[in-house]
Amino acid sequence: MILLVLGIALWVAAHLFKRVAPERRAAMGDKGKGAVAVALLVALVLIVLGYRGAPFINVWTPPAFMVHINNLLMLVAVFVYGMSATTGRLRGKMRHPQLTAVKIWAVAHLLVNGDLASIILFGSMLAWAVAEVIVINRSEAWVRPEPGPAKKDILLVVITLVMFAVITGIHAWLGVWPFPR
Template structure:
């Protein structure tokens, strides 16, 4: 049952996000009421993914080498940094169009490197698929991009500081849930 809920959650997440890209006229016809409906669908998707992931039977597909933990942690931190960059005009903001989707891709790849079980591959692979597909669809629909004005290295540093704080909070939550994100014994 866990895998079914996980897959339904991923499908609902992807469908909810791509709804306006794939059928823009139908989404526009729904008006503001459609925003609420999509928000409820996305919240339901998160709940389904969490419940499905946590209850899915362990099926090991591959065993990642321990050194991947370091690479994974770096990619997750970079993912948080790109998310933070979406709110400030840093020099990286002026170079990367889809900062939040780039953050999701970095986060997903980082998790795929250290989780070789089927549920993780479905969850993080599904999120990676969604982020890549979203970038393609957005770029196709809106081929031009206006870069942020007045990018600042200072804002890059501020965004990185925000990313470090968020990373620390998420690491604490992972630890609380029983998933210690840092190598033990210098692995």
């Protein structure tokens, strides 16, 4: 559990660094991007190792139907995340599509995982995404991008379905079957 908590703390610190200490981050120049990237990679490794190695401590038992809600929310999360890269009509409909996707992802996983490590991981990622949005909104004005062609949104739907299949495949490969049996 210690690795999990350390990984989450490093993840949050690395992401908030440029918002909390912008002068210090700017003084690092381009090398700072590399340092933050390394910190995020280390954080991700710690989170994965900590989560996989954490003891199973059941806090609550989610009802079986939550798997369906989780899968629907995950499909929405993948789509919303993709909105950050689209150049279609949906471009600019949402200020923080990646952070919104993290929030949806976290809620979806909290609905189907009732163990302590999951609550710590997904709960803290939800709290981090909420805090990140608040900090960004207070520190930066948003210039809404112009929408592009609708055909790019159709491409986003196709990419969403492919990515959802890849993500469920990875879950199955890791031994977590994401569909009801």
